[in-house]
Structures are given as structure tokens and as C-alpha cells.
Amino acid sequence: MRPAPPARDGRPNRYGRSRTRSSRVAACAAVALALGLSACGSPGDDGPTENIDAALSTGVPTVLVVDASASMLIDDAPGPRIDAAKAAADGLIGVLPDDAVLGLVTYGTSTDDAPGSQEAGCRDVTTLAEPAPIGVDEHRGTLSQQVDALDPSGYTPIAESLRQAAGLLPEGDSAVIVISDGEDSCGDPPCEAAAKLREQNPRLRISTVGFKTATPELACIARTTDGLFVTADDADQLATRLMAARDIDGNSAVLTPTGLGGIDLGTHYNDIVGTHPDFPAQSAGTADGEDTIITYVDCDYLFDSSGTVIEIRPHDGRTVDGLAVGDQVSRAVELYGEPVEATDGTARLFAASREAGTAWKITADGDRISRIVLCRCLPGTGASSAAGSGSGATHRSTTISGQTEIVVYNPYLDDGSLAPGFGELDGEVDAWGCGPMDEDLFRCGRMYTDGSIYFCSTDGSTAWCPSRHSTGELEFTRHARVQILDGSYDPRSGTEPVPVYVDLTNGDRCWFHVQLGNIRMDATERFLCPGEQWLWEPAGGKVFANTTGTWTALKAPGSSSAPFEKVTVARAVFID
Numbered sequence: 001m002r003p004a005p006p007a008r009d010g011r012p013n014r015y016g017r018s019r020t021r022s023s024r025v026a027a028c029a030a031v032a033l034a035l036g037l038s039a040c041g042s043p044g045d046d047g048p049t050e051n052i053d054a055a056l057s058t059g060v061p062t063v064l065v066v067d068a069s070a071s072m073l074i075d076d077a078p079g080p081r082i083d084a085a086k087a088a089a090d091g092l093i094g095v096l097p098d099d100a101v102l103g104l105v106t107y108g109t110s111t112d113d114a115p116g117s118q119e120a121g122c123r124d125v126t127t128l129a130e131p132a133p134i135g136v137d138e139h140r141g142t143l144s145q146q147v148d149a150l151d152p153s154g155y156t157p158i159a160e161s162l163r164q165a166a167g168l169l170p171e172g173d174s175a176v177i178v179i180s181d182g183e184d185s186c187g188d189p190p191c192e193a194a195a196k197l198r199e200q201n202p203r204l205r206i207s208t209v210g211f212k213t214a215t216p217e218l219a220c221i222a223r224t225t226d227g228l229f230v231t232a233d234d235a236d237q238l239a240t241r242l243m244a245a246r247d248i249d250g251n252s253a254v255l256t257p258t259g260l261g262g263i264d265l266g267t268h269y270n271d272i273v274g275t276h277p278d279f280p281a282q283s284a285g286t287a288d289g290e291d292t293i294i295t296y297v298d299c300d301y302l303f304d305s306s307g308t309v310i311e312i313r314p315h316d317g318r319t320v321d322g323l324a325v326g327d328q329v330s331r332a333v334e335l336y337g338e339p340v341e342a343t344d345g346t347a348r349l350f351a352a353s354r355e356a357g358t359a360w361k362i363t364a365d366g367d368r369i370s371r372i373v374l375c376r377c378l379p380g381t382g383a384s385s386a387a388g389s390g391s392g393a394t395h396r397s398t399t400i401s402g403q404t405e406i407v408v409y410n411p412y413l414d415d416g417s418l419a420p421g422f423g424e425l426d427g428e429v430d431a432w433g434c435g436p437m438d439e440d441l442f443r444c445g446r447m448y449t450d451g452s453i454y455f456c457s458t459d460g461s462t463a464w465c466p467s468r469h470s471t472g473e474l475e476f477t478r479h480a481r482v483q484i485l486d487g488s489y490d491p492r493s494g495t496e497p498v499p500v501y502v503d504l505t506n507g508d509r510c511w512f513h514v515q516l517g518n519i520r521m522d523a524t525e526r527f528l529c530p531g532e533q534w535l536w537e538p539a540g541g542k543v544f545a546n547t548t549g550t551w552t553a554l555k556a557p558g559s560s561s562a563p564f565e566k567v568t569v570a571r572a573v574f575i576d
Contacts, residue, residue: 069108084235098135121155122186159193187506191220214356257353317372402549423475
């Protein structure tokens, strides 16, 4: 049974609090942070609330898109995610001035999320209220009633919701704000849809709020349309950061949990100069050990040796939640809780986004903050790229290319065994043979058969291979009876690294695989997907194209010469 929507009109919800008051106070707190005010009054109080309402700008015509897919029923906000989304949306609706123009769209409310419902579920986008001034004809109350009635159940057609929301807005200055806890589940790339909408209306901006997620898909939507991407780990952050997403210009020069001014942690230098042509040349940087510091618009960006941003150091730091240099350290504790780690005598790490693995590295002079740095260094999240013992995630590094997340694992130790922390499954009892692919990796398979698994490792007696039963983080099967075979064979074509597998935006996971007996003359099978579908390498070409940063591939059945379907890669996973 799904949880009933929380009560309105001052009646207590399941937590014993009046939702009308608490959601408004949460939104007031968000605005107070953004404006540097100290407090919010209750709806009937004089003082700060009046100042906040007066300071809130009318803004541009906006449509709010609220995710009501089945995953919004997950109980970790705390409470169901949909309750947090309702409270945040209600708070925004409650404090906007009467002449602010707002509409409301949702998806996922008319079907379930069963496989047989996908076709209908991917059309399940509903306009709950067309954009209109909030203070006219009880529009504010209508919006709140529609928000409260949301009942999650279905799919996540983000791309289609963007089209529908944009279609409600006038030409010229306008905005869409999306609250979502995941990725599009319909195989319709939202970032490409956003780019087309931006072409149709160059003054449309789309901001995204990732609730309990830091998916590159939402970041790409915002980056492509000059919007703002923020993450939120809990209900309070969701209320605060939804308000921040509405004020794009006001927050374009502040640290979000993932980046600053459209440059995110994990982004490669080449991608940065593609979107920021005036970004300085690498040769203009200053060496910092093996890393490089490049200064751009009053901020120092720290790049590692691979050319990836690993720290963002504004000269006068301020976070999207309102924490600024000069504030007392106690303010950071109020906003983010106790520090998760003290890095040395003066610097402390506070959680910025647990989903993104980022932290605020805050340095203090006495009890006053003297510096705020954003880093992908939150302990316990696996965000660090440094290898070592502990969870398998600590042997992982992540970068972003357009809409595609690039993940590199270092799962094997120097002796060929599996590093601690990775999921380990029992393999077959039959004898296995392993032959080298290169100096570090092996291909392994049951003796006297043609089947092989690639990207394996062995210590000479036991082999570990990527498990194709992995559905989340990469796991490995252990095979205890191994014979090392003579002769190397590396089926990877070209000199570029090849992923172990890729996840497509429709949810399919496609594994690198060698198929004997090619059926087509114009392409070669390279990655095996569910349903005997393949990703193909065109003759004279490459499996993956990434001319826009986002990876794409050609997909077709392996048993015919059927036309290719262009698909988008959400995640590419490598073993180094």
C-alpha cells in the first residue's frame, strides 16, 4: 500500500507536524540562506518573512516538473522521497510573490513500473496546471492541491516531460525546474531533448535538482541549457536547493555540491574548454606536485595528472546554501552537521553531496571561516580515486563526458589477486584456462571451449573475472582451478581503451564480447546486450562516437542485417 499524501490545512502529518507551516518555514529558511538573512518567522509573524517575500523576485515564467515515478516511494528522505518533494514544492509555491508565473507538470502517476507498462509509462506525462500568476484565481491553492495529490507509481520519462513543460512556456525568457531522483527510464536521452529545446528557444533555461542522486544526466540537462544543477541528500536540502535552482543568475558564481559556474568536479580539461572557450591553456597553469592549478574567474581549479578537475578553490568562497568566508564555523555545523573528518589542525571536511561523494573542505582562522574548497573527497563514499584497502569503491575514479559517466576500476593487486572490498562470487568448479591479453589482463574460460571472459586477473592458481551477473557495482567471480595458457590474444581493436561494459540510457547493460563468425559485412559485433542485441563497430570506424562529449553507439540484433538504432551510453566502465 502506498503512503497517503500528508494532510494540508494545518492538520498534522505522520510526523505530528503541521505540513503547511513546516514546508513554508523550510522554504523561508532557504530564502534566508540565499539572501544572507538570519531567520524566518511563521506565516503570521511580522519581520523576516515579510522581508523575504519582498526580496523574492517575480522571475520568468516557470514550469516545475516533479518526479512521481515508483522510486519516489523509497523511504529514505527520511520518510518517502515523494513527501520531501511535496514539502519542497509546497514551500516554493507558498513564498513566491503573487505575480510570479508558475506551472506544474509531473510524470509516473498513471501506470505501474512493470516491463509490460513501459510503452504507456513512457508517455505518462501530465500537465497539472498551466503557467499562470500565482495570485490570480486561487492558482496558488490549485498548485498546492495538485502537488499533495501526487501518487507515484510508474516510469521516468524525463525527456518527454521537458518537451511538455517547454511547450507550456512562451518564447523568450522562461525556465523549467526538474526535481528527480534518477535517470530517464525510457531510452529517450534527456540531454539531447534539452539541447533541441534550447535551439528552439535560446532563452529557455532548465535547472535540475537531483534528489538522492548525482546522475550526469541531470547535470548535462542544466549545463546544456545554461541552467543550474544541484543535488540534495535529504528533505531539508531539497527545500533549500529547489529555491536555489529558481535563482540561476544569483547562484551562478557560488559553489554547488558538484561544481561552480558550469564546471563540475570530475570534468576533463578538454570538456571544459569546449563549454568555456576562454578557459586558460594548460600551459598557463602552476604545478602543484603532480597536479596543476589553473586560475579562472577568481577561482583556482586543481587538475590531476589525467587532466581532470579534483578540487575547486574560489578566492572568496560561498556555497549554494549561503555559507560564506567570514562566517563562524558553527554556521557550517548548523547547515551540514558535524564535520565528517578533520584533515589537519585547521581544515575540516563537511558533507556536500553523499551521492556525488563531494565535501566542503573548510579552513578556519579561529572560529571564522577563511576558505571554502569543494573536493570529491567525502570519506566513506568511494569518491576518492586513490587505491587502497577498504571498499572496492576506493579503487575507482569517475569523470564525466557530456551525459556519459566514465568509471575506471583498479580491482587487481600487484600479485594478480582481487583487491579487498569488491564483491566476490564463487565460479565454476571445472578447470579454467587463462591466457594473457596484455601484460596485466587475461582472458579466461572453461578448458576446451570457445567461450572466454575478458579483463580477468590471476595469481597463477586462482583467477578473478568480471561477473556478468553484476547489476550494480562491478562484482567478480573466483575460479580456483586455473591453468596458464601460452600465447597472447587481445581482441580489442585500435589503441584506445575498451570498456568492460556500458550501461545504456534505457537500462541495458552491454558487455564486451567476441563473437565468432561475423554475420555482417558492414560492421563487427563488439558488445553483447540483453535479448541477443549487439553494439556494433562499423567497418573502418569505432564502436563509440562522442563528438558532442556524450557517448553513442549503434545497436542491432546479431542474427540479421537489421537497421542500426542509435543509442546513448549513460555509463562506461573500464578496468585498468
